[in-house]
Amino acid sequence: MKKHNYSAGPCILPQEVFEKSAAAILDFNHSGLSILEISHRSKDFVAVMDEARALVLELLGLEGKGYQALFMHGGASLEFLMVPCNLMKQDGKAAYLDTGTWANNAIKEAKFFGETVVAASSKEANYSFIPKDFSIPADADYFHCTSNNTIFGTQMKSFPETNVPLVCDMSSDIFSRTIDFSKFDLIYAGAQKNMGPAGATLAVVKEAILGKTGRSIPSMLDYQKHIAAESMYNTPAVFPVYASLLTLQWLKSLGGISAIEKINEQKAALLYTEIDRNPLFKGTANIEDRSNMNATFLLNDEAHAPLFDELWKKAGISGIPGHRSVGGYRASMYNALPLESVQVLVDVMKELETKI
Ligand SMILES: *Cc1c(COP(=O)(O)O)cnc(C)c1O
Numbered sequence: 001m002k003k004h005n006y007s008a009g010p011c012i013l014p015q016e017v018f019e020k021s022a023a024a025i026l027d028f029n030h031s032g033l034s035i036l037e038i039s040h041r042s043k044d045f046v047a048v049m050d051e052a053r054a055l056v057l058e059l060l061g062l063e064g065k066g067y068q069a070l071f072m073h074g075g076a077s078l079e080f081l082m083v084p085c086n087l088m089k090q091d092g093k094a095a096y097l098d099t100g101t102w103a104n105n106a107i108k109e110a111k112f113f114g115e116t117v118v119a120a121s122s123k124e125a126n127y128s129f130i131p132k133d134f135s136i137p138a139d140a141d142y143f144h145c146t147s148n149n150t151i152f153g154t155q156m157k158s159f160p161e162t163n164v165p166l167v168c169d170m171s172s173d174i175f176s177r178t179i180d181f182s183k184f185d186l187i188y189a190g191a192q193k194n195m196g197p198a199g200a201t202l203a204v205v206k207e208a209i210l211g212k213t214g215r216s217i218p219s220m221l222d223y224q225k226h227i228a229a230e231s232m233y234n235t236p237a238v239f240p241v242y243a244s245l246l247t248l249q250w251l252k253s254l255g256g257i258s259a260i261e262k263i264n265e266q267k268a269a270l271l272y273t274e275i276d277r278n279p280l281f282k283g284t285a286n287i288e289d290r291s292n293m294n295a296t297f298l299l300n301d302e303a304h305a306p307l308f309d310e311l312w313k314k315a316g317i318s319g320i321p322g323h324r325s326v327g328g329y330r331a332s333m334y335n336a337l338p339l340e341s342v343q344v345l346v347d348v349m350k351e352l353e354t355k356i
Pocket residue numbers: 009074075076077078102146148149150169170171172190191193
C-alpha cells in the first residue's frame with residue numbers, strides 16, 4: 001500500500017512522475033533505449049533540458065525578464081559557495097539573514113570569500129521565528145535569505161525591499177506559493193524537495209548581476225560558464241532533470257503555482273488548526289511565521305509518544321519524526337502530498353486524544 005509520505009527531503013513526488021520516469025528507464029520516447037543509456041547530447045535529451053529550463057521560467061513568471069534557469073550538480077550546499085564566488089567582490093562583503101541551520105551553512109561558506117554581516121538572527125530562540133526589523137548595509141554585494149526553514153518550520157511571508165542584489169535559498173518551498181519572483185536576482189534550490197529526485201540543483205539567475213566580482217572563477221563554479229553551455233558544461237544529472245521536468249509539467253497541468261498554492265494553504269490550515277485545537281500537541285514555530293511546507297510540533301507530554309507513534313504508523317504515515325535539533329514531529333506537506341494524507345494525520349491526532 002502507498003504510504004502517506006511526510007518525509008522532509010528527498011520527499012513525495014506526484015505518482016504520475018514515478019510512473020512516467022519508471023517507463024523512461026525502460027524505454028525513453030519509444031526509442032528502444034533507456035534514458036539512463038543515452039547521450040546527454042542526444043536530440044531527445046537536449047529537448048528535455050531545454051523544456052525543463054523554459055518551464056522553470058514560465059512557472060515562476062520570469063520569461064523574457066533577463067533570467068536564466070540552470071540545472072547543475074552539487075545541491076543547495078554547493079550554491080552556498082557558488083553564490084559568494086560569483087557575487088562577492090574581492091574584499092567585498094555580503095549580508096545574511098540567519099534563520100536556521102541552512103542559513104548558517106550558507107554563511108559558513110561565504111566566509112571563504114569575504115566578510116559576512118549577519119543582518120539579524122533568531123538563533124537565541126532556537127530559530128522559532130523570522131526576524132522582521134533589520135537593516136541591510138547599503139554597501140553589501142548582496143543580501144541572502146532562506147525562504148523556508150525546512151528544519152525549524154518557519155517561512156518568510158515577505159521579503160525585504162533592498163537596493164542590493166537579493167539572493168534566496170528556496171530549496172524547500174520553490175513552486176509552492178505565488179511570490180513576485182522578479183524581486184530576486186538569484187534563486188536556488190536542491191531539486192529533492194519540491195521538484196524531483198536528489199542530484200539536480202536549480203539556479204535561476206538574473207544575468208545582469210554576473211561578471212562583476214573581479215575574481216577569477218573556476219569553471220564548474222562559474223554561472224556564466226553554465227549559462228553559455230546551456231546547463232551542459234559537463235554531463236548533467238540526466239535522470240533527475242528528466243523527473244524534474246515531469247514534475248514541472250504536472251504542476252503546469254494543475255494550473256501552475258497559484259493553483260497548488262490554494263491546496264497547500266488548505267493542507268496547512270487543516271493541520272495547524274488541529275495542532276492548536278488538540279490539547280495534546282503544540283506547535284514549535286511562531287504562529288505568524290509558520291511554514292506551509294514543514295509543520296513542526298511537539299507532544300505536550302512525551303509519555304504519549306509510544307502510543308502516537310504506533311497510531312500514525314498503523315495509519316500508513318511515514319516520515320514525520322522531527323529533525324534531531326528540534327525533536328518532536330515534522331510533517332512536510334510538499335506540493336505532491338494530497339489533502340487526504342493530511343486528513344489521515346489529523347484523524348490520528350484526534351484518535352490519540354480519545355485514547356488518553
Ligand atoms: C535541504 C536543504 C538544503 C540542502 O540541500 P542539499 O541539496 O542537500 O545541499 C539547503 N537549504 C534548504 C532550505 C534545504 O531545505
